[in-house]
Amino acid sequence: MDPSFGAGLAQAPEEPFTDVTSPGQWFYEDVRNMYTDDYITGFRDATFRPNVDVTREETVTFFGRVLDLDGTKRPVSFSDVEEGFYSSGYIAxxxxxxxxxxxxxxxxxxxxxxxxxxxALILKRAFDIPDTDEEYFSDVEEEYYAGAVNAIASAGIAEGYPDGTFRQEQSLTRAELVRILSVAKNMNN
Structure with missing residues (x-):
């Protein structure tokens, strides 16, 4: 008998990922729910790797699944995205x-x-989040994504850090991406 998968094909593991197992993890419910709804996947070693920085193609793929975009692999206008990439359809x-x-x-x-x-910019466009005149973070000024950062904060999707910053130039982790997607998706239901 397999300790993770039980005695037969009908039994699934209690936890889909070996590194997302505790309700005390701030991302636990979001990851489980998004996985259950088939919006996200993990890795072949049964991990989700919540603290790993997410790539641009992973981000667009997660968004594409949530928004029910056509993910059929196909040619894309970008020379560095091959037709055979798993993300090509979502990017297109x-x-x-x-x-x-x-x-x-x-x-x-x-x-x-x-x-x-x-x-933040992708999230604002994807969920058609309205603009705001409010400024929420001490470190977000005139960058091209400043309006989007403030809009998602105004919508209650992102809170930033306790020191009043958003850290917009910092890489996004897989757990953070799932959190903002989960919140935005639930707000639109």
Whole structure:
């Protein structure tokens, strides 16, 4: 008998990921719910790796699943995204929907870690979050994503850090991405 999967194919493990097992983890419920709804996946070793920085292609794939975008692999206008990439369909769909743009006209940089400011911009576009005149964070000023950061804060999706900062240039982790997607999805239901 397999200690993780039981005695037969009908039994699934109690916890889908070996590193997301405690209700005391701030991301526990979000990860479990998004996994149960088939929006997110983990790795072949049965881990989710919540504290690992998320890439641009992973981010768009997670968004694509939540938004029910067409994920069918296909050619993309970016030279660094091959048709066979698991993310190519979601990237193509997100471009078509006006949710994302590349680093340049020709490059998307799919393997590059996404920063928190860019994730805020994608989130604002994806869920059509209204603008605000309020400024919520001491470190967000005139960057291209400043309006998006303040909009998602105004909508109650992101809180930032206890010191009053958002740290928009910092990479986003997989757990943070799942949290903001989960909150935004639940607000739109």
């Amino acid at each position: 769909s997100a471009v078509e929907e006006g949710i994302i743009v590349g680093m340049t006209e020709e490059r998307f940089a799919p393997k590059r870690e996404i920063i928190r400011g860019d994730a």
